[in-house]
Amino acid sequence: MTDEQPLKAAIIPVTPLQQNSCLIWCTKTMRGAFTDPGGDLDRLKAAAKQQGVTIEKLLVTHGHLDHCGQTGMLAEELGVPIEGPQEEDRFWISKLEDDGRKWGFEGKVFEPDRWLDDGDTVTVGDLTLDVYHCPGHTPGHIVFHHAPSYFAIVGDVLFKGSIGRTDFPRGNHQQLIDSITGKLWPLGEQTAFVPGHGPMSTFGYERKVNGFVADSVLGN
Structure with a gap:
């Protein structure tokens, strides 16, 4: 993202599962948040220090170990609050x-x-992100969206070329498809997203080529 953008983001893969934790920050205030800080806390803290970002909170998309296993430890160390996921993920x-x-x-x-x-x-600094409840991979999974930047953090709902697993307890394949088509697609084809694993993509690209949720696959 360019220097003129109100939001900047850096992807920091963490844990043996290479989960995409994100450092997001408000360029006006240089205050930021980690999304899904599941592990490798020293690496995360080093990234914030390198960018000169003051962490003010931790944001969690869902309750799986690689996404939030060490979130509580980091919150305690930094003295910051945790926001998310939706309460249906309490059991995870x-x-x-x-x-x-x-x-x-x-x-x-x-x-x-x-x-x-x-x-x-x-809120992150002066930024406001919208929250969407997107169950299917887990029942309490949420997505964060910054509309002015056409930018979303979607956890394990959607990936480049794939979708989240639904064979875990309380996973639901149809619910996941409905979350993607009903909650994510309306955010706009130009919206870029960070998935929980792997490379970034855009909703428009996935609507064209994703073998699980492309318009042609779903008959849209």
Whole structure:
């Protein structure tokens, strides 16, 4: 993004699962947030320091270990609040320590300072991001969208060329398709998004070529 943009973002892959944590910040105030800080906390803190960003909160899309396993630890260390996900993911967050033992990296249960729901907003510096509840991959999954920048952070709802898994407890394939077509597509084809894993894409590109949700696949 150019220097004139009100929002800047840097993708920092974390955990053995290479999950795309994001450092997002308001260029006017240089205050920012980490999205889905699941692990590799030293790497995240170094990125904020390098950019000169003061972290004021942590934002979470959903309750899976790679996305939020160490969010509570970072919040405690930095003395900042956690916002998100939607409360239906409470059961995932309650299992973070058990899941951490299974996957071989530390997870810690936490209680967000604010559960988020469809239609809520969050602030980062002078920026305001809209919150969309997009269940399917998990029941409490949310997406963050900054409309002026045509920019979204979608977690594991949508990927370049693919969609989120729905074979986890309380996953629902049709619900996920409905979330993508009903919540994400209306945000505009030019909107660029950071997925939970892999490269960025745009909603317009996925509507053309994604083998799961392209208009031609869904008969739109």
